[in-house]
Amino acid sequence: MVMLRYAVYRFFTMLLTLLVVSVLIFIIINLPPGDYLSNQIAELQASGQSAGVAKAEFLRAEYALDRPMWEQYLIWIGFWPGPHGFSGLIQGNYGWSFEFDRPVSEIVGDTLWLTVVVNLAAILFVYAVALPLGVIAAARSRTWIDYTSAFVGYLGLATPNFLLALILFYYGHRYFNLPIGGLMDPQFEGQPLSWDKIKSILIHLIVPTFVIGTSGASAMMQRLRANMLDELGKPYVETAIAKGMAPSRMLTKYPLRVAFNPFVADIGNLLPSMVSGSVLVSVVLGLQTIGPTLLTALKTQDQFLSAFILMFVALLTLIGTMISDILLVMLDPRIRYEGREA
Amino acid sequence: MSALLCVRDLSIGFGAGSSVVTDVNFDVKPGETLALVGESGSGKTITCRAVLRILPRTAQIRSGTITLNDSKGTCNLTAVTEREMRGIRGNRVSMIFQEPMRSLSPLHKIGNQVSEVLWLHRGLSESEARKKVLTQFERVGFPDPQRAYDSYPFELSGGMRQRAMIAMAMVSKPELLIADEPTTALDVTTQAQVLGLIKELQRETGMALILVTHDLGVVANMAEQVVVMHKGRIMEAGPAAPILTSPAHPYTKQLFDAAPEIPDQDAVGIPMPDDDLILQMKGVSKTYTMRSSKGWQADKEIYACKGVDLNLARGKTLAIVGESGSGKTTAARIALGAELPDPGGEVLFRTAPNTDPITVHNMTRAQRTAFQRNAQMVFQDPYSSLSPRMRIQDAMTEPLEIHRIGTTAEQRDKAAEMLQRVGLTADMLKRYPHAFSGGQRQRLSVARAMMLDPQLIVCDEPTSALDVSVQEQILTLLEKLQESLNLSYLFISHDLAVVARIADEVAVMRRGLIVEQAPPETLFYNPRHPYTKALIAAQPEPDINRPIDLKVVSLGAGAPDSWDEAFRFSDTVIPSLVELEPGHKVRCHV
Numbered sequence: 064m065v066m067l068r069y070a071v072y073r074f075f076t077m078l079l080t081l082l083v084v085s086v087l088i089f090i091i092i093n094l095p096p097g098d099y100l101s102n103q104i105a106e107l108q109a110s111g112q113s114a115g116v117a118k119a120e121f122l123r124a125e126y127a128l129d130r131p132m133w134e135q136y137l138i139w140i141g142f143w144p145g146p147h148g149f150s151g152l153i154q155g156n157y158g159w160s161f162e163f164d165r166p167v168s169e170i171v172g173d174t175l176w177l178t179v180v181v182n183l184a185a186i187l188f189v190y191a192v193a194l195p196l197g198v199i200a201a202a203r204s205r206t207w208i209d210y211t212s213a214f215v216g217y218l219g220l221a222t223p224n225f226l227l228a229l230i231l232f233y234y235g236h237r238y239f240n241l242p243i244g245g246l247m248d249p250q251f252e253g254q255p256l257s258w259d260k261i262k263s264i265l266i267h268l269i270v271p272t273f274v275i276g277t278s279g280a281s282a283m284m285q286r287l288r289a290n291m292l293d294e295l296g297k298p299y300v301e302t303a304i305a306k307g308m309a310p311s312r313m314l315t316k317y318p319l320r321v322a323f324n325p326f327v328a329d330i331g332n333l334l335p336s337m338v339s340g341s342v343l344v345s346v347v348l349g350l351q352t353i354g355p356t357l358l359t360a361l362k363t364q365d366q367f368l369s370a371f372i373l374m375f376v377a378l379l380t381l382i383g384t385m386i387s388d389i390l391l392v393m394l395d396p397r398i399r400y401e402g403r404e405a
Numbered sequence: 406m407s408a409l410l411c412v413r414d415l416s417i418g419f420g421a422g423s424s425v426v427t428d429v430n431f432d433v434k435p436g437e438t439l440a441l442v443g444e445s446g447s448g449k450t451i452t453c454r455a456v457l458r459i460l461p462r463t464a465q466i467r468s469g470t471i472t473l474n475d476s477k478g479t480c481n482l483t484a485v486t487e488r489e490m491r492g493i494r495g496n497r498v499s500m501i502f503q504e505p506m507r508s509l510s511p512l513h514k515i516g517n518q519v520s521e522v523l524w525l526h527r528g529l530s531e532s533e534a535r536k537k538v539l540t541q542f543e544r545v546g547f548p549d550p551q552r553a554y555d556s557y558p559f560e561l562s563g564g565m566r567q568r569a570m571i572a573m574a575m576v577s578k579p580e581l582l583i584a585d586e587p588t589t590a591l592d593v594t595t596q597a598q599v600l601g602l603i604k605e606l607q608r609e610t611g612m613a614l615i616l617v618t619h620d621l622g623v624v625a626n627m628a629e630q631v632v633v634m635h636k637g638r639i640m641e642a643g644p645a646a647p648i649l650t651s652p653a654h655p656y657t658k659q660l661f662d663a664a665p666e667i668p669d670q671d672a673v674g675i676p677m678p679d680d681d682l683i684l685q686m687k688g689v690s691k692t693y694t695m696r697s698s699k700g701w702q703a704d705k706e707i708y709a710c711k712g713v714d715l716n717l718a719r720g721k722t723l724a725i726v727g728e729s730g731s732g733k734t735t736a737a738r739i740a741l742g743a744e745l746p747d748p749g750g751e752v753l754f755r756t757a758p759n760t761d762p763i764t765v766h767n768m769t770r771a772q773r774t775a776f777q778r779n780a781q782m783v784f785q786d787p788y789s790s791l792s793p794r795m796r797i798q799d800a801m802t803e804p805l806e807i808h809r810i811g812t813t814a815e816q817r818d819k820a821a822e823m824l825q826r827v828g829l830t831a832d833m834l835k836r837y838p839h840a841f842s843g844g845q846r847q848r849l850s851v852a853r854a855m856m857l858d859p860q861l862i863v864c865d866e867p868t869s870a871l872d873v874s875v876q877e878q879i880l881t882l883l884e885k886l887q888e889s890l891n892l893s894y895l896f897i898s899h900d901l902a903v904v905a906r907i908a909d910e911v912a913v914m915r916r917g918l919i920v921e922q923a924p925p926e927t928l929f930y931n932p933r934h935p936y937t938k939a940l941i942a943a944q945p946e947p948d949i950n951r952p953i954d955l956k957v958v959s960l961g962a963g964a965p966d967s968w969d970e971a972f973r974f975s976d977t978v979i980p981s982l983v984e985l986e987p988g989h990k991v992r993c994h995v
Contacts, residue, residue: 297507298502298503298504298507298508299507299508299509299510299511301459301502301508302500302502302508302509302510302518302570302573303510304459304494305457305459305494305495305499305500305502306494306495306521306522306525306573307491307492307493307494307495307496307522307525307526308491308521308525309491316513317510317513320510320512320513321510321511321512394512395512396511396512396557396559397511397512397557397559
């Protein structure tokens with residue numbers, strides 16, 4: 064009951080935060096002087112192409128860029144009727160990309176869920192690697208296991224991602240016949256989902272997951288190790304040993320459970336750093352994620368496209384923090400029962 | 406009768422260093438209590454942990470044997486495999502630790518943690534174990550075992566958590582229980598009850614007990630056999646009665662001399678004079694508002710102290726005594742101006758007789774600076790009250806720098822002088838705190854508090870983190886300083902025996918109220934309030950003929966509504982303090 068109420072409360076605060084974020088994003092995007100169309104108009108006028116100018120002027124009116132800022136914002140969100148009535152984000156209209164001359168939804172389409180898939184895979188990889196390694200490194204601290212894992216971990220942290228990507232591509236292709244670049248074989252692009260397509264995506268995911276995940280995993284591992292070491296010195300661990308518990312069970316039941324909190328709290332932070340960190344990697348690996356698109360959109364001041372992508376990343380982050388908050392409450396009775404009558 | 410546990414020639418060391426425990430021998434017979442007594446660093450804890458091989462990773466048992474010989478067979482605990490050892494831990498030999506607050510996992514329910522012993526060693530199912538644990542919970546004195554089973558540790562008080570630990574240790578019916586300072590972290594009345602409980606359980610089940618403690622009073626109340634340890638060696642060992650009545654070894658004698666005692670009194674004491682008061686607290690209350698976690702419930706008001714009236718005469722010592730949560734520290738913080746009393750309360754401080762007082766509850770910035778030069782504090786934990794990154798010299802001259810007093814050279818000289826005053830030497834100025842022992846650190850804290858030449862020093866349990874022999878030294882130091890500098894002390898403590906020695910007047914607090922107030926002689930000669938009586942009765946005396954009277958303890962240590970009608974109080978009905986004889990006030994209905 065407590066949980067459900069908290070989850071509902073947390074969901075509403077998330078929506079509120081999202082609203083605030085949308086305002087910020089809109090302001091930041093409009094901060095540089097001019098917009099895509101005014102730049103284009105100036106360019107066209109300089110070269111004397113008046114037909115283009117007329118089209119650009121038409122687009123300006125079509126997308127309400129000639130109206131005051133606050134009205135533009137409300138129309139973009141969908142709180143205010145634009146030239147075509149209520150048609151904003153909440154109505155499912157993501158806007159028009161001037162650069163690509165196509166609706167935003169068409170451009171991002173596939174890349175949206177591919178981004179989610181790539182980053183989820185990377186996060187799972189981070190957790191799957193960091194959890195056991197961190198625990199073992201703490202339990203066997205100051206032994207060769209600890210030192211080796213720390214060495215490999217720091218290597219992962221220190222190697223530039225794109226370099227790692229190139230190396231892995233080369234050797235992956237040479238020894239395991241892994242595909243190079245992309246997230247699926249070209250023949251599946253634009254095709255509906257099928258078993259073969261999923262299989263192709265999974266194979267293509269191996270190298271990117273590894274590349275995007277390593278630095279996160281080694282950082283997380285070191286953090287978990289430090290937390291575990293703190294916990295291992297606590298008296299309740301001694302109590303558990305004095306009970307006659309076997310070390311492995313004792314470790315996972317008691318100290319890990321306590322050290323797990325920061326681990327869970329990190330979910331929210333991981334998502335955005337993964338998404339932004341994977342932009343360069345995506346360019347190098349030729350992944351059809353949202354990163355490269357965002358880069359182009361920002362460079363050309365393609366405002367609807369970049370605003371939408373930023374909103375999407377913000378949404379991912381907020382969902383991540385919401386999940387970690389709710390998990391924390393589930394995991395830690397001290398948070399759950401704060402203020403309960405003793 | 407053969408011994409249940411035989412320790413022979415045990416030596417333990419860390420890494421390549423010399424042994425910290427050397428040639429220790431003792432036997433524990435079935436059903437018997439053996440007390441391992443010693444100060445910190447004596448090796449008593451390491452020795453008792455060696456029995457279950459719960460040692461720090463760098464420690465090794467260098468030589469010797471530990472033989473367990475119970476109804477399940479005989480085995481050499483230094484030679485068994487780790488797997489066999491796991492079958493012994495918590496099953497044939499159990500252990501209780503010092504800090505009940507931290508010895509239970511904060512994230513698992515009490516019932517789960519206790520039942521685990523039965524899952525591990527008896528292979529019981531969850532429901533079978535639950536049944537047994539609930540019986541055990543009832544036995545150790547949980548008023549509502551079902552509820553305790555489903556509680557988390559942070560929902561229970563310290564005493565209740567230690568009861569849960571005892572239940573955990575007892576549920577598998579071990580033949581030997583090792584208790585490592587099981588009551589050191591508890592209030593004195595709770596300590597008495599927990600000790601009583603352990604003794605009772607021991608009588609019922611016939612298990613043997615190794616009790617590790619630094620408190621000779623606890624030894625006198627519990628032990629049949631005593632082993633006195635010092636620097637890893639046994640100084641003296643044997644039956645309790647002769648050792649406690651006529652110790653043979655000089656070290657044991659020294660321990661006895663240092664142990665504070667509540668003296669027998671045969672007359673009332675002289676009340677504190679009231680013509681030259683340095684500190685006056687009038688009607689001081691402090692309420693905190695606890696924000697309700699549920700939006701629709703009103704916030705709760707909790708009072709930390711209520712209607713506190715205290716007078717401290719110049720050059721005297723006023724002690725506030727009470728258990729944790731009694732409001733004694735809040736009262737001291739208000740006296741120092743670190744916290745504001747609720748409106749209506751007054752705190753007055755006079756730097757000289759018959760001058761206008763500083764109103765501590767309502768100071769301007771300038772007044773506060775002046776006041777701070779006159780009132781300083783000595784804290785409880787000398788290990789955390791000195792910054793590990795500051796040289797002693799910097800820590801000591803910092804107050805002078807803040808108040809811009811003197812040149813650097815003058816400040817240095819002052820620091821050197823103060824160090825000598827507290828029995829240290831000036832060449833220690835360049836060192837860092839880690840180079841000092843606990844007792845030396847507390848001397849440093851006293852010296853630092855003295856740097857501004859204050860008139861009033863608030864001592865917040867200044868000796869409770871120290872060994873008895875060191876405690877003795879610090880108390881002597883405080884007395885000496887008071888005599889030579891005419892200092893006034895506001896002394897906060899939970900230990901009546903310490904207070905008996907140093908105070909000129911004692912105020913006993915309980916649930917934020919002063920329940921009895923008198924000079925210590927009067928208080929011990931003629932205690933009137935049931936809670937004061939309980940405190941005195943619960944004090945373990947190092948005298949084997951004066952055991953703790955648990956009946957008196959349980960009469961006064963309970964909630965205020967369990968007291969005799971004449972003393973009872975609740976949130977709404979509070980009797981006032983009545984002066985029974987000059988200088989002796991008791992909170993009761995007349």
